[in-house]
Amino acid sequence: METIVNSIDQLTKEVEELEELSAKKNEIQILKVQNQKLRYRLRLLYKNAGSQTENGPDYALINLHETLNNVFLKAIRSSYEGFEDFDETVVTASKNFADYQCNAPMKMSKLLKAKGQNIPLFTVANKIVECLDHCDIIDRVEVSKPGFINIYLSQFKLRDILDFVLENKLKPNPLLHPKKIIIDFSSPNVAKEMHVGHLRSTIIGDSLCRVFEFIGHDVMRLNHIGDWGTQFGMLIALLQDKFPDYKNVSPPINDLQEFYKQSKVLFDNDPEFKKRAYNCVVKLQSMSPDHIKAWKLICDVSRQEFQKIYERLNINIIERGESFYQSRMESIVKYLEKEGFLEDDNGRKIMWSPEASIPLTIVKSDGGFTYDTSDFAALKQRIEEEKADAIIYITDSGQSTHFETLKKCAIHAKILNPSNVDMHFVGFGVVLGEDKKKFKTRSGETVRLAGLLDEGIKRARDKLIEKGRDKVLTDEELKLAETAVAYGCIKYADLCHNRSHEYVFSFDKMLEDKGNTAVYLLYALTRIRSIINNLGSHCKDLNAAISVFHENEWKLTKTLLRFGEVLFKVINDFCLHYLCEYLYDVATTFSEFYDNCYCIEKNPKTGEIVKVHDGRILLCKVTEEYLNTGLNLLGIHTVSKM
Numbered sequence: 001m002e003t004i005v006n007s008i009d010q011l012t013k014e015v016e017e018l019e020e021l022s023a024k025k026n027e028i029q030i031l032k033v034q035n036q037k038l039r040y041r042l043r044l045l046y047k048n049a050g051s052q053t054e055n056g057p058d059y060a061l062i063n064l065h066e067t068l069n070n071v072f073l074k075a076i077r078s079s080y081e082g083f084e085d086f087d088e089t090v091v092t093a094s095k096n097f098a099d100y101q102c103n104a105p106m107k108m109s110k111l112l113k114a115k116g117q118n119i120p121l122f123t124v125a126n127k128i129v130e131c132l133d134h135c136d137i138i139d140r141v142e143v144s145k146p147g148f149i150n151i152y153l154s155q156f157k158l159r160d161i162l163d164f165v166l167e168n169k170l171k172p173n174p175l176l177h178p179k180k181i182i183i184d185f186s187s188p189n190v191a192k193e194m195h196v197g198h199l200r201s202t203i204i205g206d207s208l209c210r211v212f213e214f215i216g217h218d219v220m221r222l223n224h225i226g227d228w229g230t231q232f233g234m235l236i237a238l239l240q241d242k243f244p245d246y247k248n249v250s251p252p253i254n255d256l257q258e259f260y261k262q263s264k265v266l267f268d269n270d271p272e273f274k275k276r277a278y279n280c281v282v283k284l285q286s287m288s289p290d291h292i293k294a295w296k297l298i299c300d301v302s303r304q305e306f307q308k309i310y311e312r313l314n315i316n317i318i319e320r321g322e323s324f325y326q327s328r329m330e331s332i333v334k335y336l337e338k339e340g341f342l343e344d345d346n347g348r349k350i351m352w353s354p355e356a357s358i359p360l361t362i363v364k365s366d367g368g369f370t371y372d373t374s375d376f377a378a379l380k381q382r383i384e385e386e387k388a389d390a391i392i393y394i395t396d397s398g399q400s401t402h403f404e405t406l407k408k409c410a411i412h413a414k415i416l417n418p419s420n421v422d423m424h425f426v427g428f429g430v431v432l433g434e435d436k437k438k439f440k441t442r443s444g445e446t447v448r449l450a451g452l453l454d455e456g457i458k459r460a461r462d463k464l465i466e467k468g469r470d471k472v473l474t475d476e477e478l479k480l481a482e483t484a485v486a487y488g489c490i491k492y493a494d495l496c497h498n499r500s501h502e503y504v505f506s507f508d509k510m511l512e513d514k515g516n517t518a519v520y521l522l523y524a525l526t527r528i529r530s531i532i533n534n535l536g537s538h539c540k541d542l543n544a545a546i547s548v549f550h551e552n553e554w555k556l557t558k559t560l561l562r563f564g565e566v567l568f569k570v571i572n573d574f575c576l577h578y579l580c581e582y583l584y585d586v587a588t589t590f591s592e593f594y595d596n597c598y599c600i601e602k603n604p605k606t607g608e609i610v611k612v613h614d615g616r617i618l619l620c621k622v623t624e625e626y627l628n629t630g631l632n633l634l635g636i637h638t639v640s641k642m
């Protein structure tokens with residue numbers, strides 16, 4: 001009897017438990033549905049927030065690291081006396097247990113000790129934690145022995161941020177105070193070859209412009225073409241000899257370099273020609289209509305050549321060459337002269353700044369102006385007429401002394417006030433050939449850019465064909481892929497190196513599909529795109545939250561959300577390799593995620609899709625957004641198939 005009662009009791013209990021469980025299950029189901037609905041509404045809200053308000057959350061550029069650093073700095077400043085002005089980077093990303101770490105307690109306890117306060121590390125760490133303000137990206141912090149602060153990010157908050165980005169795309173909010181930023185880049189010389197140095201300047205300059213524009217600044221892209229030097233004297237003299245009718249009939253010069261070489265030979269060997277060439281410079285600079293006409297003709301030939309390169313590489317730039325500044329050069333010389341800044345040096349007029357080790361040559365002994373003069377006048381024009389807040393020059397590092405001297409002299413002459421206008425020189429190292437010598441053709445001539453681009457296209461095509469892609473892609477797709485790969489890899493190979501180092505130009509290396517190359521990134525992107533495209537009708541209503549909780553999902557989430565931090569580092573140091581490293585990190589982390597987390601499950605026999613993990617597909621989609629945006633910022637065109 002007793003055993004029966006016991007059994008009944010036991011069974012009743014189990015039944016009750018089961019009932020409770022199934023009620024819970026229902027409850028869970030209901031909650032799930034509610035959750036989805038709320039998430040959907042949240043998405044809509046995000047969408048509106050993104051399109052309507054100017055000051056909605058700027059999740060596109062959220063800088064997690066800086067946010068954490070600021071929260072911890074604030075806590076440190078209020079933790080102990082004497083730290084009110086403490087200003088350092090106190091938070092670093094952690095590779096081990098936590099997401100980030102604060103290692104400040106170590107330093108603080110030393111400083112406290114120096115002031116006679118013996119406070120254990122652990123106590124200092126706990127005190128900082130006590131002083132922490134609420135911060136919604138932090139889930140929790142832990143103090144570990146002897147005194148480290150481990151920071152764990154909120155998975156829910158980061159998921160919300162990604163959700164927002166997915167809805168609104170990576171579009172930063174308009175800046176409250178956008179800056180006028182002039183970027184002086186590319187800047188080849190008329191009648192001379194546009195060489196790999198100019199290519200570097202073009203690629204780095206364009207990408208920097210893109211980053212500043214993306215953030216919301218008012219960028220002016222200037223091409224400071226060398227179109228006003230003494231070389232025009234001999235060019236015009238030769239034009240007069242060879243095409244006396246140039247005023248009526250456009251001379252058929254298609255090889256301006258050759259023309260330049262010829263004129264140089266005459267200039268060096270024929271005193272009569274030399275005299276006439278000098279005379280032409282004087283006439284040109286005094287704006288004689290015939291000479292101006294000849295000069296324009298010559299510039300046009302160069303311009304068309306340059307333009308072809310810019311079009312191929314998709315570079316937008318305003319041509320404003322040295323000639324633009326002629327009248328301004330005249331007036332700045334007057335100004336400098338009047339203010340007593342110019343010194344006579346064997347007939348030349350030079351300017352010293354007390355800070356500089358060399359002077360600028362402002363007027364040559366023959367009365368002509370120089371590279372220094374036009375840069376001086378251009379700087380003044382950019383500050384006074386363009387109202388620039390920042391002026392950035394991008395040339396090879398060999399010109400650093402020129403720009404340093406220019407800056408010092410401009411400050412000395414009260415033309416540049418460095419507290420109002422930032423003047424930056426962004427130098428880069430030389431391009432080397434695979435033999436580690438200066439990049440030249442086999443016969444020792446400078447490499448022609450157009451030829452280099454052609455070779456890139458050919459090599460990219462060969463590579464794609466080698467992989468049998470011509471059998472899968474249509475002609476048009478193949479063409480798109482080959483240009484994306486060719487120009488993408490040339491740009492990326494340049495940008496992914498620290499710009500101040502020299503770099504070896506090697507098609508073989510840049511066309512590799514493994515490692516940190518454009519090809520690898522372009523493949524990663526097309527792979528993500530095809531995952532999404534292959535979903536077909538399964539793609540319609542992905543209403544889940546982005547999945548972030550699996551270890552690999554979480555790693556990808558955190559990697560993606562370093563975007564803002566990376567862009568700020570880029571504009572701070574003018575270094576684009578940070579962005580390249582970031583994109584490479586995103587691509588490899590994505591690949592790890594995709595290997596470990598099923599996104600789509602298929603029937604192994606029929607290949608039919610049986611299950612779609614919505615949240616993971618959304619993670620793929622948002623990854624696509626970051627990769628695509630990042631590649632665009634590098635000036636790299638992306639494709640859907642390759």
Ligand SMILES: NC(=[NH2+])NCCC[C@H](N)C(=O)O
Nearest residue numbers: 184187188189224226375395
């Ligand atoms: N404002 C400037 N100086 N910009 C750079 C000009 C570069 C020059 N034309 C060169 O080929 O070396």
